[in-house]
Amino acid sequence: xxxxxxxxxxxxxxxxxxxxxxxxxxxxxxxxxxxxxxxxxxxxxxxxxxxxxxxxxxxxxxxxxxxxxxxxxxxxxxxxxxxxxxxxxxxxxxxxxxxxxxxxxxxxxxxxxxxxxxxxxxxxxxxxxxxxxxxxxxxxxxxxxxxxxxxxxxxxxxxxxxxxxxxxxxxxxxxxxxxxxxxxxxxxxxxxxxxxxxxxxxxxxxxxxxxxxxxxxxxxxxxxxxxxxxxxxxxxxxxxxxxxxxxxxxxxxxxxxxxxxxxxxxxxxxxxxxxxxxxxxxxxxxxxxxxxxxxxxxxxxxxxxxxxxxxxxxxxxxxxxxxxxxxx
Amino acid sequence: xxxxxxxxxxxxxxxxxxxxxxxxxxxxxxxxxxxxxxxxxxxxxxxxxxxxxxxxxxxxxxxxxxxxxxxxxxxxxxxxxxxxxxxxxxxxxxxxxxxxxxxxxxxxxxxxxxxxxxxxxxxxxxxxxxxxxxxxxxxxxxxxxxxxxxxxxxxxxxxxxxxxxxxxxxxxxxxxxxxxxxxxxxxxxxxxxxxxxxxxxxxxxxxxxxxxxxxxxxxxxxxxxxxxxxxxxxxxxxxxxxxxxxxxxxxxxxxxxxxxxxxxxxxxxxxxxxxxxxxxxxxxxxxxxxxxxxxxxxxxxxxxxxxxxxxxxxxxxxxxxxxxxxxxx
Numbered sequence: 028x029x030x031x032x033x034x035x036x037x038x039x040x041x042x043x044x045x046x047x048x049x050x051x052x053x054x055x056x057x058x059x060x061x062x063x064x065x066x067x068x069x070x071x072x073x074x075x076x077x078x079x080x081x082x083x084x085x086x087x088x089x090x091x092x093x094x095x096x097x098x099x100x101x102x103x104x105x106x107x108x109x110x111x112x113x114x115x116x117x118x119x120x121x122x123x124x125x126x127x128x129x130x131x132x133x134x135x136x137x138x139x140x141x142x143x144x145x146x147x148x149x150x151x152x153x154x155x156x157x158x159x160x161x162x163x164x165x166x167x168x169x170x171x172x173x174x175x176x177x178x179x180x181x182x183x184x185x186x187x188x189x190x191x192x193x194x195x196x197x198x199x200x201x202x203x204x205x206x207x208x209x210x211x212x213x214x215x216x217x218x219x220x221x222x223x224x225x226x227x228x229x230x231x232x233x234x235x236x237x238x239x240x241x242x243x244x245x246x247x248x249x250x251x252x253x254x255x256x257x258x259x260x261x262x263x264x265x266x267x268x269x270x271x272x273x274x275x276x277x278x279x280x281x282x283x284x285x286x287x288x289x290x291x292x293x294x295x296x297x298x299x300x301x302x303x304x305x306x307x308x309x310x311x312x313x314x315x316x317x318x319x320x321x322x323x324x325x326x327x328x329x330x331x332x333x334x335x336x337x338x339x340x341x342x343x344x345x346x347x348x349x350x351x352x353x354x355x
Numbered sequence: 356x357x358x359x360x361x362x363x364x365x366x367x368x369x370x371x372x373x374x375x376x377x378x379x380x381x382x383x384x385x386x387x388x389x390x391x392x393x394x395x396x397x398x399x400x401x402x403x404x405x406x407x408x409x410x411x412x413x414x415x416x417x418x419x420x421x422x423x424x425x426x427x428x429x430x431x432x433x434x435x436x437x438x439x440x441x442x443x444x445x446x447x448x449x450x451x452x453x454x455x456x457x458x459x460x461x462x463x464x465x466x467x468x469x470x471x472x473x474x475x476x477x478x479x480x481x482x483x484x485x486x487x488x489x490x491x492x493x494x495x496x497x498x499x500x501x502x503x504x505x506x507x508x509x510x511x512x513x514x515x516x517x518x519x520x521x522x523x524x525x526x527x528x529x530x531x532x533x534x535x536x537x538x539x540x541x542x543x544x545x546x547x548x549x550x551x552x553x554x555x556x557x558x559x560x561x562x563x564x565x566x567x568x569x570x571x572x573x574x575x576x577x578x579x580x581x582x583x584x585x586x587x588x589x590x591x592x593x594x595x596x597x598x599x600x601x602x603x604x605x606x607x608x609x610x611x612x613x614x615x616x617x618x619x620x621x622x623x624x625x626x627x628x629x630x631x632x633x634x635x636x637x638x639x640x641x642x643x644x645x646x647x648x649x650x651x652x653x654x655x656x657x658x659x660x661x662x663x664x665x666x667x668x669x670x671x672x673x674x675x676x677x678x679x680x681x682x683x684x
Contacts (some may be wrong), residue, residue: 093467097547101486164390166533186663188607190635198409245647250388333491337489
């Protein structure tokens, strides 16, 4: 019957049940008040209403199962990684170079950790100022039409497959030259830029208009308002957006295969050298393809380190944001 | 506010004009720098398209549009024949199955988070579902090879084969757990949190009065969702599905790890295959000839076009809503 009548199912209710309160879960009105006629018999859902309530309950059950399933998958993945990585995790694992032959036991992922930190730090240094400036342009300067055009451009940039961005930076910085940590940083900065810009824009829109108006009324120039009022008010939200973008950038692998997959076996901090920088995502990727038991063990360890960083970063960002006055 | 901020009105004439000039210059500079940054992002989009097409030019002029349907991929020098046919097939199949599974799941989760769950449960489960999106694809793929693949091969695939084996889709189970089916399920895991978190926001924005009106007319909880909440936000959910599709089409790493890099087109989902993005990730580092690199760039051109199409479609369908995968919560 709901198929035929959509949102107005009560119309076809049999006359006998029309006196019932139709709110689901409210048909049990508790103990019968003395002196009043006993309605409890007619208040028990029957026939069509019971069928509708069963359907409603079933749909609610399906929703709960779906939510539990998603959380279960998260728990299983995190548990699999941490349980398998725990056996190799140690101070040595974090501070030593990997063995030259993947099949050997022992060794660590120090060059990968340092390389990832350098690449992501450089990418953040590129993407964060640009992202904030773009967000400022969208909220403080752009008219209606340019703002929506630039927003579309950012959303399209955000939707590009990361491997395509890798191909672009390969053509831009690697062809005719060589791989470098810098090339990897540029690719990851392109991935982070729309995230930071769009999220910062949302935060800037939450800065109360009364603050801007107060500054305008005092005759304060726009740039002084931005520097002294808008940015300080939005600082927490901007940091949250950046940390979430860093968490996303740190796990990006596809561009690194093209841009930073050739490197030495020792710690390097130079993103402008004539080879790439070691990094955790590419290490996990090659180890997963090499099918060596000891390589697998180190890859689980590397995955634990990366996952721990990303989970801690997202949790901290969310907690900080929920405390900030500008959260919804 | 720092000490340099003064109010022009209360200063002597000389200083007043100095502040006014600084204000004017400062405003112009800030406006200019911000505009330049925004233009840079727009230029980057154009430059990406140009560079990728440029890198593919050799392959485009050699194979033309026939590349799209040609199923052979033999990179070694005596042959050097490249075609994306089987890769487009693999991309379409894995993305389609991923969406088929992910959209109902994600909409159910979103309904649970926005309508059914109590605020306390919501505030715990919601962030957990979003955390699922934060797991790097390389880790999900690694898990897909070593944990999920063997599970599929031993339990789920034999079960599906025994029950639905009369369909060619669920053919005999091979000895490894890698293949189209594994890739589709890993993509499902990646798409669900995206669609769920956008849909949840859409459902929360459905006007309260509409829902209360339906309740007052005697609708059950499910009838409110089916009759009011879902129809009001349907186009937004479709847009979210498009964004999820864009993600599934372009995912390279996790798919490379679990799909088995097969060249042939199989009817059975349990067999190996390959997708556009995963072929690039798989072969780029080991590419030997210029034509092979150019052909991999050609795959990138195809990805760029379908990725842009999916996102433009999402923005167009969802234009009544602010549909974006980027939000701070």
